[in-house]
Amino acid sequence: MNAITDRFGAFEPGTVWLVGAGPGDPGLLTLLAVHALQTADVIVYDALVSDDVLALARPEAIREFAGKRGGKPSPKQRDITERLIELARAGHRVLRLKGGDPFVFGRGGEEALGLVAAHVPFKVVPGITAGLGGLAAAGIPATTRDTNQAVILMTGHCATDGSDGIDWAAYARTGAPLILYMAMSNLPKIAPALIAAGTAPDTPVAIVVRASTEAQRTLVTTLATAHDDAIAAGFEAPAIIAIGAIAGLKAALVGAGLDARALP
Ligand SMILES: C[S@@+](CC[C@H](N)C(=O)[O-])C[C@H]1O[C@@H](n2cnc3c(N)ncnc32)[C@H](O)[C@@H]1O
Structure with missing residues (x-):
């Protein structure tokens, strides 16, 4: 024993x-x-x-x-x-x-x-879970008092034609950051759906690939450009995608004592 x-x-x-x-x-x-x-x-x-x-x-x-x-x-x-x-x-x-x-x-x-x-x-x-711990490993807090009182963990591995019942406009209206699992391939559909629902195109987006491993890579971009930037950077699943003000906090934390893996 x-x-x-x-x-x-x-x-x-x-x-x-x-x-x-x-x-x-x-x-x-x-x-x-x-x-x-x-x-x-x-x-x-x-x-x-x-x-x-x-x-x-x-x-x-x-x-x-x-x-x-x-x-x-x-x-x-x-x-x-x-x-x-x-x-x-x-x-x-x-x-x-x-x-x-x-x-x-x-x-x-x-x-x-x-x-x-x-x-x-x-x-x-x-x-x-990758949506919380993986973000933290990349230097992105899931909440701060100044940015959000809630987070939404959700899957992006879904039909985006409405057949899965996901009401993207309703999620956009909450104003809470969306933390998406399994969303890389659907990002070209999800981002326009959120923008059409009123989310600002320049909303910060962080994409964290293979969080907490030696292969971790992070990209901070915007909702309008996230897909193109991810392609240009060669990012592939598995990745967590955080959409909202929290994604923009990474820059403020980098260099302030974070684990080296949290660096881009
Ligand atoms: C089937 S889900 C499993 C989620 C898992 N049960 C969890 O709690 O993290 C698989 C998805 O989790 C995310 N994921 C899991 N591990 C990850 C990691 N190390 N880095 C980035 N994303 C990860 C990716 O979105 C991936 O497509």
Whole structure:
């Protein structure tokens, strides 16, 4: 028994731990995530779990990739959940490791519901979500008293023809910064929709690619030019896009003692 096991309970055989791996930097893992990595028999991990995080796993642990790779279709969600159930029923300590927080745009909720239905004991370990921790790693505060009283975390991976029911005008009217996940490919549609709804074209936009990793890159631009500037800079997913005054605060913070990774 180590201190973490004493405090939080053992990782029992036949159980699943649904764990957030944070945005990529292993220094941003929780103690429970590290404990799970060093105890699990099988690790079922997603594409956004960084190699540096996986390197902390027990060498004997079996690793199963459950994400999208090389343009191949990703495994169906139901298949992943069934695999977790199968592994747990075989008596393994199953670590389901997901980027960021498992319950934020990660389908962890669906997996947890599947485990409940199958009567498989499980534990949820939150992680630092990219939309908050990833921005912080790039020197962008999600809130300041002078800029905003709310933030909106939302997915940009959606139909922009209205069929998904996202009312961009309603979000624009709140005046709150939008922090978008999975939005890179839809940015050419999202930005005009927000501008048409009254958001100023010169509203600051920050795009943070691979936040908190060695490959982190940040671009601060405007809503009107964000897509073209991202293309010109060669930015690709995974990225967080922050739209609003908070994006403009990065410049004021850079050089004031931030981690070097927060620099452009
Ligand atoms: C399926 S969602 C998973 C979100 C994750 N559960 C979380 O809480 O951060 C994947 C999206 O998260 C964002 N993302 C995750 N990790 C990131 C990182 N290190 N840097 C930038 N964006 C990231 C990107 O928008 C990516 O397309």
